[in-house]
Amino acid sequence: MDPSTEPVEAAEPRLLDHLLELRARLLRAVVGLLVAFVALLPFGNRLYAWLAAPLLAKLPAGGQLIAVEVASPFFAPVKLAFFTALMATVPWLLYQAWAFVAPGLYAREKRLAMPLLVSAVMLFYIGCAFAFFLVLPGVFGFLVHMAPQGVAMMTDINAYLDFVLVIFLAFGMSFELPVALVIAVMLGWVTPAQLREARGYAVVGIFVIAAIITPPDVVSQLMLAIPMVLLYELGIIASRWVSPRDQVR
Known part of the structure; x- marks a missing residue:
């Protein structure tokens, strides 16, 4: 056998093993996300009612959210359930990524990477909680107060969901x-x-x-x-x- 071909032949099984490991980690991540999504799907309406509370609390008496599109009352809670499942499974998804790359890291890199991953997840959650409990009530109070006289503020449920998700992402990433x-x-x-x-x-x-x-x-x-x-x-x-x-x- 030609010695020059040995490194190539030895590398092929290792590459295949890495690809199989990557597929297994991706499959576990997707399955975990789907399990969380299916578990949260029956609570979609409750989740949306909880998410809408900061705006409803600031609206005048009789104020409410509206559904402009026919299918919005169905798709909006489903969309919220999916994003809630995605946020809830972030630690699981990051663990799968960590389990894939960790064998190739040095000991010092492992010691530094784990605290950084944990800190990143916690700071993202803190940013979202800060946005929900402090920022959204202040923003909605300001917007309702600034509405022209005679204008009833009634927001579409899809538009409201998109607005809140953008705020969550902005504050989570900023933190x-x-x-x-x-x-x-x-x-x-x-x-x-x-x-x-x-x-x-x-x-x-x-x-x-x-x-x-x-x-x-x-x-x-x-x-x-x-x-x-x-x-x-x-x-x-x-x-x-x-x-x-x-x-x-």
Whole structure:
């Protein structure tokens, strides 16, 4: 046998094993998501009533959501059940991804990756909870108050669901800022000292981003920008733990 062909022949079984492992992990992830979706499907209407509570609480007496499209009363709760299942199974989905890539990581990378994954999931959930319990009531109170006299605010259930999901995604992803800063420091793109020096530019950028991704009202912009500024400071502190000592100062 030609020795030059041995590495290629040895690599083919390993590649096949990786592909089979990837397929198995993807299948487990999809099955877990489907199981959660089927379990939540009977509670779709209850989930939607819970999600609509921040708006209904701010509407005048007799105010309500409406269904413009014929099938909206069916599809809106189903859509919400799916996204709820997706959010609920994020730890399971990330675990499958972790189980696939972990064998190829060094011990130090494993020690750092697990806290980052857990922190990312927790910060995303905290961002969504912050949006639901604090931001949405403030935003809806502002919008209802600003409605012209004689205009009854009655929102379509699909439009409301899309609006809330966008808010959840915006705040959930924005709360990942400390994790993003830590990863940037780990990759050597920036140092904690550079992050501190760029604090002023970062604050301006944060307020610009908040103005772009939030509804056109001051309340939601401030309620996103202020936590992000605090999270930026938290990211600087956390990045000091993973950066070399000569880069901390």
